[in-house]
Amino acid sequence: xxxxxxxxxxxxxxxxxxxxxxxxxxxxxxxxxxxxxxxxxxxxxxxxxxxxxxxxxxxxxxxxxxxxxxxxxxxxxxxxxxxxxxxxxxxxxxxxxxxxxxxxxxxxxxxxxxxxxxxxxxxxxxxxxxxxxxxxxxxxxxxxxxxxxxxxxxxxxxxxxxxxxxxxxxxxxxxxxxxxxxxxxxxxxxxxxxxxxxxxxxxxxxxxxxxxxxxxxxxxxxxxxxxxxxxxxxxxxxxxxxxxxxxxxxxxxxxxxxxxxxxxxxxxxxxxxxxxxxxxxxxxxxxxxxxxxxxxxxxxxxxxxxxxxxxx
Amino acid sequence: xxxxxxxxxxxxxxxxxxxxxxxxxxxxxxxxxxxxxxxxxxxxxxxxxxxxxxxxxxxxxxxxxxxxxxxxxxxxxxxxxxxxxxxxxxxxxxxxxxxxxxxxxxxxxxxxxxxxxxxxxxxxxxxxxxxxxxxxxxxxxxxxxxxxxxxxxxxxxxxxxxxxxxxxxxxxxxxxxxxxxxxxxxxxxxxxxxxxxxxxxxxxxxxxxxxxxxxxxxxxxxxxxxxxxxxxxxxxxxxxxxxxxxxxxxxxxxxxxxxxxxxxxxxxxxxxxxxxxxxxxxxxxxxxxxxxxxxxxxxxxxxxxxxxxxxxxxxxxxxxxxxxxxxxxxxxxxx
Numbered sequence: 266x267x268x269x270x271x272x273x274x275x276x277x278x279x280x281x282x283x284x285x286x287x288x289x290x291x292x293x294x295x296x297x298x299x300x301x302x303x304x305x306x307x308x309x310x311x312x313x314x315x316x317x318x319x320x321x322x323x324x325x326x327x328x329x330x331x332x333x334x335x336x337x338x339x340x341x342x343x344x345x346x347x348x349x350x351x352x353x354x355x356x357x358x359x360x361x362x363x364x365x366x367x368x369x370x371x372x373x374x375x376x377x378x379x380x381x382x383x384x385x386x387x388x389x390x391x392x393x394x395x396x397x398x399x400x401x402x403x404x405x406x407x408x409x410x411x412x413x414x415x416x417x418x419x420x421x422x423x424x425x426x427x428x429x430x431x432x433x434x435x436x437x438x439x440x441x442x443x444x445x446x447x448x449x450x451x452x453x454x455x456x457x458x459x460x461x462x463x464x465x466x467x468x469x470x471x472x473x474x475x476x477x478x479x480x481x482x483x484x485x486x487x488x489x490x491x492x493x494x495x496x497x498x499x500x501x502x503x504x505x506x507x508x509x510x511x512x513x514x515x516x517x518x519x520x521x522x523x524x525x526x527x528x529x530x531x532x533x534x535x536x537x538x539x540x541x542x543x544x545x546x547x548x549x550x551x552x553x554x555x556x557x558x559x560x561x562x563x564x565x566x567x568x569x570x571x572x573x574x575x576x577x
Numbered sequence: 578x579x580x581x582x583x584x585x586x587x588x589x590x591x592x593x594x595x596x597x598x599x600x601x602x603x604x605x606x607x608x609x610x611x612x613x614x615x616x617x618x619x620x621x622x623x624x625x626x627x628x629x630x631x632x633x634x635x636x637x638x639x640x641x642x643x644x645x646x647x648x649x650x651x652x653x654x655x656x657x658x659x660x661x662x663x664x665x666x667x668x669x670x671x672x673x674x675x676x677x678x679x680x681x682x683x684x685x686x687x688x689x690x691x692x693x694x695x696x697x698x699x700x701x702x703x704x705x706x707x708x709x710x711x712x713x714x715x716x717x718x719x720x721x722x723x724x725x726x727x728x729x730x731x732x733x734x735x736x737x738x739x740x741x742x743x744x745x746x747x748x749x750x751x752x753x754x755x756x757x758x759x760x761x762x763x764x765x766x767x768x769x770x771x772x773x774x775x776x777x778x779x780x781x782x783x784x785x786x787x788x789x790x791x792x793x794x795x796x797x798x799x800x801x802x803x804x805x806x807x808x809x810x811x812x813x814x815x816x817x818x819x820x821x822x823x824x825x826x827x828x829x830x831x832x833x834x835x836x837x838x839x840x841x842x843x844x845x846x847x848x849x850x851x852x853x854x855x856x857x858x859x860x861x862x863x864x865x866x867x868x869x870x871x872x873x874x875x876x877x878x879x880x881x882x883x884x885x886x887x888x889x890x891x892x893x894x895x896x897x898x899x900x901x902x903x904x905x906x907x908x909x910x911x912x
Binding site: 341342344346405411412413415416418419420422424425426427428429430431433434452453456457459460463 | 621624626627629631632634635636637638639640641642643644645647662663665666667670671672705706729730
């Protein structure tokens with residue numbers, strides 16, 4: 266072994282990397298088959314979600330049907346709410362909860378559930394199909410969701426309410442929230458951080474995909490949120506900045522809780538990670554719709570050559 | 578007429594004693610929404626959320642998901658105007674038992690257009706799963722809590738505070754989905770809500786003395802709006818139907834009655850008393866009720882228009898409108 270290669274990578278780290286690559290590969294397949302989709306979110310968030318599911322969070326096995334059930338109706342009088350939370354197992358006092366806020370990451374979340382064995386691959390065939398719960402923008406009934414996150418910034422506040430209720434019950438389990446960096450442009454996010462700090466919700470851990478881009482382009486050209494770390498700290502939460510593609514760095518901050526202080530893990534990510542071809546789309550990564558047959562073919566060639574495509 | 582003070586403040590403490598699931602959230606208007614007594618009695622069930630209503634509403638949804646019944650208290654405008662998306666996406670869609678107590682309905686505050694909730698019923702009536710109650714007297718305030726709790730989903734309560742008359746017997750509780758019948762008659766049907774009921778009662782006796790037979794219903798449930806007594810009452814009057822609300826005539830009680838009449842094919846005229854698609858401004862309640870046509874005189878004029886003749890009602894004949902000082906001992910602030 267060459268001296269520069271460092272110590273051998275731990276088994277779980279290899280597994281996280283393999284899973285992150287598998288998420289990107291499956292999302293790429295979906296995008297190729299459907300002529301578009303939320304691809305860059307798989308690039309930026311693959312390692313974050315894989316680390317959380319495989320290493321960081323404590324959850325029971327899925328209790329939901331491997332293939333998601335069809336949509337059965339909205340909650341209402343006499344109609345209970347259908348939750349996608351069963352894919353995260355039954356809740357338990359010592360177990361963690363996980364809420365993904367930016368619901369347009371749904372494709373990535375569903376794919377992550379598949380790659381960590383919580384949902385059947387066939388479930389993704391229902392994505393964005395009429396009458397399905399596997400919706401394009403994840404809703405309360407969609408696999409892995411329990412709330413209506415589509416209106417950004419509301420999930421963090423709801424999760425804080427859940428965390429306060431759990432704190433009063435004395436639960437040892439934690440409440441994880443996945444946020445996109447664009448949500449820090451929403452006033453409600455700051456209201457939530459303020460309340461989380463005020464109530465000392467130290468079992469709340471927020472992972473932020475800091476990919477620096479939003480629908481209109483580069484965040485620092487649309488509406489600047491930097492210096493995000495010091496801003497969050499000034500609101501009374503702990504904020505750490507990590508390499509969002511490094512599983513060890515992603516997991517480490519949760520091993521060192523500080524009493525009374527919520528933790529925000531800012532994950533610096535690359536919106537083209539693993540698919541450098543996406544660079545051609547810079548700075549608008551939010552939703553990929555192929556502009557031409559030629560562009561789609563260029564992505565297919567990349568998939569075949571570099572992502573192990575064709576053989577699956 | 579008996580006038581009581583701080584009815585909600587007292588009742589909430591007494592009522593919540595054996596209901597540990599009930600928690601109260603405040604957005605820096607604790608005294609102004611009569612929950613200071615609750616905070617003193619049950620400090621561990623009181624959550625101060627600061628002037629941050631959007632977080633407060635979504636946060637309440639999280640508490641509700643864990644089995645609590647959060648009762649959010651603030652001025653109505655700061656609930657439905659400041660946090661409508663949170664009401665819709667965090668609370669109403671999921672049919673969560675978050676109870677929203679909105680104070681300062683319509684022109685009951687001199688705080689002006691930013692503080693006067695004039696379209697809350699219109700806005701929230703359009704939100705699926707939402708139940709809407711409005712209180713009009715001390716008995717309504719005292720007895721709305723049980724229906725609020727027994728409703729499995731989100732409820733918005735249009736609340737009164739401070740000095741409130743007792744118009745209805747204390748042992749006749751508010752019944753969800755049922756109006757209170759105050760008079761029976763066949764010439765005109767009058768449907769009123771909130772503070773307009775007391776105001777209408779100043780005119781109805783005078784009108785009956787003029788030989789008019791009036792059916793008067795006090796509406797406490799704006800949604801679901803399905804009281805069979807209302808359908809029956811709007812179908813029968815000789816001259817027509819009048820609604821009277823401390824709210825814009827667009828989308829509130831008048832609109833709900835119009836919808837019922839149109840859908841059932843009731844061939845009667847409808848006169849809607851309320852804010853006529855206008856904002857109001859800061860001033861005393863009697864001044865605003867007069868200026869914006871929400872008072873007993875406005876009702877008499879509406880009746881005259883429907884019956885097609887002058888009734889010769891002189892001003893002194895209408896009981897003197899209750900004059901309230903802007904600064905009341907019952908209020909922490911003059912708003």
